[in-house]
Amino acid sequence: MSGGRKPRSVANPLESAITTPSERILKQCHNLYIDNDNGLVKIAGGLGVVLLPPRKKIIVMIMGNHSAGKSSFINWYVEEHIQKTGVAIETQGFTFITSGRKRESLTGNATLHLYPHFRPLLEFKGVTDYLSAEISTSKQKKFSLVTFVDTPGLVDGDMIYPFDVNSAITSFGQQADLIFVFFDPMGQALCKRTLNIVEKLSNSCGDKLRFYLSKADEAGKETDRQRVMMQIVQELCRRPGLNKCGFEMPTIYIPNPQKPSRCVNQIDEVCQTIEKSINQAVQKTLDQLEKDCDLICTTIGNKLAQDREDVRYNHSSRFHAFMCGLMGLLLPSLFVLSFLVNTFTREELDGLLGEGLTTALFLSTGLMVLVWDWIPEDGQILFVILLGAFSYFLLFLAKYFGRQRSKTLTKKEKKTLAEYREFVQEVVKGKKQRLYEEYLQECAAEYDF
Numbered sequence: 001m002s003g004g005r006k007p008r009s010v011a012n013p014l015e016s017a018i019t020t021p022s023e024r025i026l027k028q029c030h031n032l033y034i035d036n037d038n039g040l041v042k043i044a045g046g047l048g049v050v051l052l053p054p055r056k057k058i059i060v061m062i063m064g065n066h067s068a069g070k071s072s073f074i075n076w077y078v079e080e081h082i083q084k085t086g087v088a089i090e091t092q093g094f095t096f097i098t099s100g101r102k103r104e105s106l107t108g109n110a111t112l113h114l115y116p117h118f119r120p121l122l123e124f125k126g127v128t129d130y131l132s133a134e135i136s137t138s139k140q141k142k143f144s145l146v147t148f149v150d151t152p153g154l155v156d157g158d159m160i161y162p163f164d165v166n167s168a169i170t171s172f173g174q175q176a177d178l179i180f181v182f183f184d185p186m187g188q189a190l191c192k193r194t195l196n197i198v199e200k201l202s203n204s205c206g207d208k209l210r211f212y213l214s215k216a217d218e219a220g221k222e223t224d225r226q227r228v229m230m231q232i233v234q235e236l237c238r239r240p241g242l243n244k245c246g247f248e249m250p251t252i253y254i255p256n257p258q259k260p261s262r263c264v265n266q267i268d269e270v271c272q273t274i275e276k277s278i279n280q281a282v283q284k285t286l287d288q289l290e291k292d293c294d295l296i297c298t299t300i301g302n303k304l305a306q307d308r309e310d311v312r313y314n315h316s317s318r319f320h321a322f323m324c325g326l327m328g329l330l331l332p333s334l335f336v337l338s339f340l341v342n343t344f345t346r347e348e349l350d351g352l353l354g355e356g357l358t359t360a361l362f363l364s365t366g367l368m369v370l371v372w373d374w375i376p377e378d379g380q381i382l383f384v385i386l387l388g389a390f391s392y393f394l395l396f397l398a399k400y401f402g403r404q405r406s407k408t409l410t411k412k413e414k415k416t417l418a419e420y421r422e423f424v425q426e427v428v429k430g431k432k433q434r435l436y437e438e439y440l441q442e443c444a445a446e447y448d449f
Contacts, residue, residue, distance in 0.1 A: 066153025093130025
């Protein structure tokens with residue numbers, strides 16, 4: 001005995017893996033969002049816009065009745081024994097299987113930190129306790145760009161789940177890029193719970209659904225397999241949401257050299273479906289990157305335009321406040337001044353103030369004197385009251401307009417917004433264009449560019 005535990009062997013060390021163009025593009029797009037200095041998430045957050053960084057991998061959810069071969073398929077794809085397999089219900093919760101730097105197992109909260117897109121699952125009571133993640137160092141096939149979600153095995157009858165399994169699987173399916181539905185030919189393929197969830201998913205995300213007859217090598221002879229497939233198709237066609245043209249259900253099973261089978265195995269088509277979804281994910285991520293850039297630039301433009309409107313509004317409010325305050329003080333002042341001027345003769349005022357200032361006083365108070373002389377004596381007291389009330393109203397309006405100012409951006413804030421917009425338009429969009437060209441060069445001929 002060496003005294004030490006024998007290290008667990010892995011399918012393929014991460015260090016020896018070759019980064020694919022798709023993996024590199026998805027990672028660079030992800031970094032454009034999460035950069036600490038000029039990441040799109042940070043810029044958008046400062047504008048009040050919530051952006052989630054794109055996933056670096058596609059999400060493939062596998063569902064079906066218990067013992068349908070879901071965990072076995074994942075182990076085969078990863079080429080590492082990660083998930084338990086067996087006839088019993090081995091998977092009771094949701095398990096994420098993804099590639100990483102080292103072999104590790106995560107619990108519910110850590111899993112949600114790793115996959116923030118699935119935080120809406122917190123609405124379902126009890127799901128977090130049955131949420132986990134298995135990180136493997138395998139890089140087999142396209143596993144470095146795939147995250148599998150192994151779902152609970154579904155059964156009918158009195159089986160009680162610790163959470164609302166139907167709603168939880170539906171929520172997972174809406175976030176996933178692909179949904180694989182495995183039908184077991186050994187008597188559980190027509191599980192009503194499975195068909196109910198599939199029908200619900202078909203209404204909201206039918207383009208993600210892929211149907212497979214798993215464990216096809218255990219279905220007996222070819223006539224037995226055809227009979228099982230006909231039963232499944234008939235049951236699906238009875239449901240309006242699943243009765244669609246172009247229905248396909250390839251037969252798959254885990255290859256076993258020690259147990260050869262004459263049954264047609266289309267498991268390679270599953271790998272091709274995953275690879276096609278990865279390519280589409282690259283395109284969607286690049287397109288979403290451009291949309292998010294446009295959203296940020298539009299938001300910045302709207303914010304600067306709104307600031308200009310607020311500045312104009314503040315100027316208008318200050319002008320109205322000044323004019324109302326001026327008139328509110330000027331009218332009673334002229335009224336009092338007119339009485340003081342009339343207590344002196346023109347010659348006395350010329351001697352005290354000078355001819356020019358005296359003329360100005362007589363002109364400014366002349367209108368008030370004419371109005372006062374025009375009003376009957378029994379109405380003069382009412383006039384004074386109305387003049388005082390009107391002056392008070394003007395002062396109230398001045399105070400009101402003074403409070404109507406909107407908060408405007410400082411010069412530093414406007415400069416920062418302008419720099420962010422220039423950075424997004426010139427740097428991020430330019431990077432997106434180069435990544436798109438790099439991606440297209442991998443799949444198109446040189447003369448097409």
